[in-house]
Amino acid sequence: VKNPSSSLKSRFITRFLGALTKINAEDPISSPSPTRILQLYRRIKVASNKSMAYSVRSRRIWSRAMLSRFRSRRSAFSGRRSSVKTTNCTTINVTINENKTAKGGLDMQTDELRELVPGGEAMDVCNLLDETAHYIKCLTTQVQVMRKIVDFCHISKKSSM
Amino acid sequence: MADFSAQSYRQPFPFLDIDPTMESLTQFAELNPQSFILDNSAFNFQTFFPLSVNDSLFSNQASQGETMSGFIHNSNQSSVSAQPIFSAKTEVEEISNKRKALDILESSSGNSSSSSPPVSETGIKRRNNSGRGKRAKSNEKEMEKPKEVVHVRARRGQATDSHSLAERVRRGKINERLRCLQDIVPGCYKTMGMALMLDEIINYVQSLQNQVEFLSMKLTAASTYYDFNSESDAMERMQREKAEEAKELERLMREGYVGIGGVACFHSSSTYGPL
Numbered sequence: 001v002k003n004p005s006s007s008l009k010s011r012f013i014t015r016f017l018g019a020l021t022k023i024n025a026e027d028p029i030s031s032p033s034p035t036r037i038l039q040l041y042r043r044i045k046v047a048s049n050k051s052m053a054y055s056v057r058s059r060r061i062w063s064r065a066m067l068s069r070f071r072s073r074r075s076a077f078s079g080r081r082s083s084v085k086t087t088n089c090t091t092i093n094v095t096i097n098e099n100k101t102a103k104g105g106l107d108m109q110t111d112e113l114r115e116l117v118p119g120g121e122a123m124d125v126c127n128l129l130d131e132t133a134h135y136i137k138c139l140t141t142q143v144q145v146m147r148k149i150v151d152f153c154h155i156s157k158k159s160s161m
Numbered sequence: 162m163a164d165f166s167a168q169s170y171r172q173p174f175p176f177l178d179i180d181p182t183m184e185s186l187t188q189f190a191e192l193n194p195q196s197f198i199l200d201n202s203a204f205n206f207q208t209f210f211p212l213s214v215n216d217s218l219f220s221n222q223a224s225q226g227e228t229m230s231g232f233i234h235n236s237n238q239s240s241v242s243a244q245p246i247f248s249a250k251t252e253v254e255e256i257s258n259k260r261k262a263l264d265i266l267e268s269s270s271g272n273s274s275s276s277s278p279p280v281s282e283t284g285i286k287r288r289n290n291s292g293r294g295k296r297a298k299s300n301e302k303e304m305e306k307p308k309e310v311v312h313v314r315a316r317r318g319q320a321t322d323s324h325s326l327a328e329r330v331r332r333g334k335i336n337e338r339l340r341c342l343q344d345i346v347p348g349c350y351k352t353m354g355m356a357l358m359l360d361e362i363i364n365y366v367q368s369l370q371n372q373v374e375f376l377s378m379k380l381t382a383a384s385t386y387y388d389f390n391s392e393s394d395a396m397e398r399m400q401r402e403k404a405e406e407a408k409e410l411e412r413l414m415r416e417g418y419v420g421i422g423g424v425a426c427f428h429s430s431s432t433y434g435p436l
Binding site: 020023024037040041044045048049106109110112113116117125126129130132133135136137139140142143146147149150153154157 | 331334335338339341342345346355356359360362363365366367369370372373374376377378379380381382383384385386
């Protein structure tokens with residue numbers, strides 16, 4: 001049994017809540033313009049995914065891919081051309097050919113799965129399934145925590161009203 | 162004669178002595194419908210022994226087998242009925258799963274090879290197949306796959322070259338992972354094929370990602386109406402509670418609790434409301 005204070009869930013919670021407070025501290029919440037709301041939504045979504053990726057650190061292929069995506073996006077945003085970690089093209093070709101010979105009609109699904117799981121393009125089917133399992137577990141944690149936060153907000157709001 | 166030939170091949174390949182494998186090979190020959198290898202003439206094997214005693218082909222990585230298969234294919238052309246040996250060879254690898262068993266078999270000339278622990282299971286089965294009956298066929302199918310990743314039992318009618326073996330190992334791994342996913346993803350039934358399960362998994366991942374988006378939208382909505390300055394106290398509270406137990410938070414939220422930061426939040430389950 002893992003030490004609860006260092007579990008994935010608690011790490012994600014601390015990080016995400018910290019990000020949320022930062023977001024809300026920066027912007028005035030009063031202006032409910034649609035662009036504002038959209039911006040806020042995007043930032044919260046990114047914060048959520050980022051917190052999860054950081055909580056997993058580099059232990060998983062998908063988290064590494066996600067983190068490199070964030071870093072490249074950030075550096076691209078700031079104007080610098082970054083050395084983005086691109087997947088090796090030969091690796092992709094090898095895996096695709098391998099799949100074709102082995103699993104015939106399941107290429108479509110594996111490709112779809114590759115699109116969904118970050119960093120899935122350069123993984124072989126075996127690793128892809130492994131990463132999918134961990135990714136699903138992290139996503140469920142994310143959803144669970146966010147739902148609790150939302151509930152908490154609603155409840156606090158109701159009680160304070 | 163067999164020993165001499167085995168000796169000559171000892172250097173490049175760790176071949177077995179023929180004799181210990183003779184009996185098994187005769188039995189395994191029965192599995193082959195063509196049965197080029199005659200029932201009771203053990204000496205027939207001596208012409209094919211370069212192919213038959215290569216148990217290390219399958220006792221280790223398939224990469225090693227690739228070097229062996231080249232040799233085997235070369236000598237395949239030279240011998241007439243080398244083909245049945247291939248199916249028999251799969252039984253040979255079962256005899257000595259580990260390399261150490263090789264030495265035991267090489268040293269012993271009889272069936273004492275069955276005394277080594279890794280092959281004891283197979284040795285017992287061999288003893289049961291003392292006759293050249295059809296039982297050998299069913300026993301071969303019943304024998305389980307060894308637990309190690311590399312050792313794959315070739316079943317009847319399946320190709321035994323190293324490539325297909327590696328393929329089978331890979332497929333086994335994939336099936337194992339799929340089974341794990343099956344437990345995680347709700348709505349996956351064991352009876353479903355791989356395609357259906359992958360569809361389910363894809364749907365589940367997509368729905369989870371959509372849920373994250375939806376919840377973040379909800380959070381933005383909540384943040385626009387809610388003052389987050391007092392959220393910091395709630396944050397400390399939540400962090401502390403999550404450190405203990407995740408469920409406890411939910412329970413506390415339902416029952417009501419007093420925050421350490423001074424922000425009280427009392428509410429009964431009735432005010433929880435539909436959310």
